[in-house]
Amino acid sequence: MATGSAAKKRPPDPLVVLEAFLPYRLNVLAGLTSSALAQIYAERYGLSIPAWRVIVTLGQYELRTARDMAPDGVMHKSTVSRAVSALEKRGLVVRRPNLDDRREEWLALTPRGREIYEAVAPEALAVEERLLSVLTSDERRALSSLIEKLTRQARLLAPRDLEEGDA
Amino acid sequence: MATGSAAKKRPPDPLVVLEAFLPYRLNVLAGLTSSALAQIYAERYGLSIPAWRVIVTLGQYELRTARDMAPDGVMHKSTVSRAVSALEKRGLVVRRPNLDDRREEWLALTPRGREIYEAVAPEALAVEERLLSVLTSDERRALSSLIEKLTRQARLLAPRDLEEGDA
DNA sequence: TGCTATTGGTTGCCTGTGCAACGATTGAGG
DNA sequence: CCTCAATCGTTGCACAGGCAACCAATAGCA
Numbered sequence: 001m002a003t004g005s006a007a008k009k010r011p012p013d014p015l016v017v018l019e020a021f022l023p024y025r026l027n028v029l030a031g032l033t034s035s036a037l038a039q040i041y042a043e044r045y046g047l048s049i050p051a052w053r054v055i056v057t058l059g060q061y062e063l064r065t066a067r068d069m070a071p072d073g074v075m076h077k078s079t080v081s082r083a084v085s086a087l088e089k090r091g092l093v094v095r096r097p098n099l100d101d102r103r104e105e106w107l108a109l110t111p112r113g114r115e116i117y118e119a120v121a122p123e124a125l126a127v128e129e130r131l132l133s134v135l136t137s138d139e140r141r142a143l144s145s146l147i148e149k150l151t152r153q154a155r156l157l158a159p160r161d162l163e164e165g166d167a
Numbered sequence: 168m169a170t171g172s173a174a175k176k177r178p179p180d181p182l183v184v185l186e187a188f189l190p191y192r193l194n195v196l197a198g199l200t201s202s203a204l205a206q207i208y209a210e211r212y213g214l215s216i217p218a219w220r221v222i223v224t225l226g227q228y229e230l231r232t233a234r235d236m237a238p239d240g241v242m243h244k245s246t247v248s249r250a251v252s253a254l255e256k257r258g259l260v261v262r263r264p265n266l267d268d269r270r271e272e273w274l275a276l277t278p279r280g281r282e283i284y285e286a287v288a289p290e291a292l293a294v295e296e297r298l299l300s301v302l303t304s305d306e307r308r309a310l311s312s313l314i315e316k317l318t319r320q321a322r323l324l325a326p327r328d329l330e331e332g333d334a
Numbered sequence: 335t336g337c338t339a340t341t342g343g344t345t346g347c348c349t350g351t352g353c354a355a356c357g358a359t360t361g362a363g364g
Numbered sequence: 365c366c367t368c369a370a371t372c373g374t375t376g377c378a379c380a381g382g383c384a385a386c387c388a389a390t391a392g393c394a
Contacts, residue, residue, distance in 0.1 A: 016288045103359045249344090
């Protein structure tokens with residue numbers, strides 16, 4: 001009772017309503033924002049998502065190793081590796097050996113790489129701002145907090161085998 | 168001033184801080200929730216994400232065409248087509264011709280398909296609930312509203328060429 | 335009735351990426 | 365010093381999925 005009309009024909013009351021299902025909605029939203037962004041960094045600068053992330057990280061930190069690009073296993077080692085190779089081939093990134101530990105290599109933007117970074121970054125921020133423009137400052141703060149809480153929780157539920165982990 | 172230490176060496180103040188960039192955060196969150204869910208429907212039932220969506224949609228609507236599976240271009244025609252083929256081969260879905268328009272076909276779950284649906288759906292909902300368990304009811308409502316606003320806006324910014332559109 | 339445009343769905347091709355195995359280097363312990 | 369385990373990064377393999385060309389069926393229009 002209270003479930004509305006009882007047994008119209010066969011469907012035993014939908015268990016999952018896809019359009020209301022959080023993981024689905026998050027995937028759709030993330031996909032749409034990626035599409036919006038891709039218009040900038042893919043179509044205009046020929047960057048893939050991993051490449052874009054490498055560029056931004058190097059723009060942010062100046063000097064990093066490939067390992068640092070996937071802090072929490074967001075990107076796979078192999079994905080980073082290939083993105084870096086491609087960027088190196090295009091002359092946007094250089095590798096320099098780390099003499100203290102020759103297993104890893106330092107990565108940095110070349111001048112041309114930084115040029116691109118400085119061109120793309122503001123445009124990307126503009127897209128973000130256009131996205132957020134439908135929210136008030138309070139809503140933005142709430143959004144940020146919600147994303148953080150959910151991300152923390154999702155990390156607990158997701159399989160841990162994304163490389164070693166804690167400690 | 169107020170920006171902290173001024174010019175340590177070269178980096179001209181990071182333009183984009185990846186960890187604070189909304190599209191990035193959304194992608195990470197969506198990826199993690201997908202991983203958490205995949206443990207259920209992939210590892211335990213051998214379903215891909217598209218297959219899972221087809222199953223859920225048919226569990227919800229009982230009778231749909233392949234076209235209906237991608238209401239807003241979230242999934243590609245070809246993706247749906249291949250997912251349906253695979254499910255048909257496994258005997259979880261059947262096709263029946265639509266005599267009114269023989270271009271399209273009706274899709275429905277077989278009894279075995281519905282069995283799986285009824286087994287997977289509650290588990291998927293449980294994962295969703297575990298995710299949401301860190302939020303209060305107020306926060307859940309806020310989240311839902313924020314996702315909807317952002318999705319609507321993102322749809323405006325994303326390239327429209329995902330099939331025809333408006334009208 | 336014929337002719338063209340549109341739509342639902344399939345398939346070949348190509349790219350991107352996860353996985354696992356590997357080589358190179360380092361660190362720990364006897 | 366030597367050996368074994370762990371770590372950074374690369375690469376071959378396989379598969380998923382986007383794109384575009386295509387087929388079949390329908391609709392619009394003369």
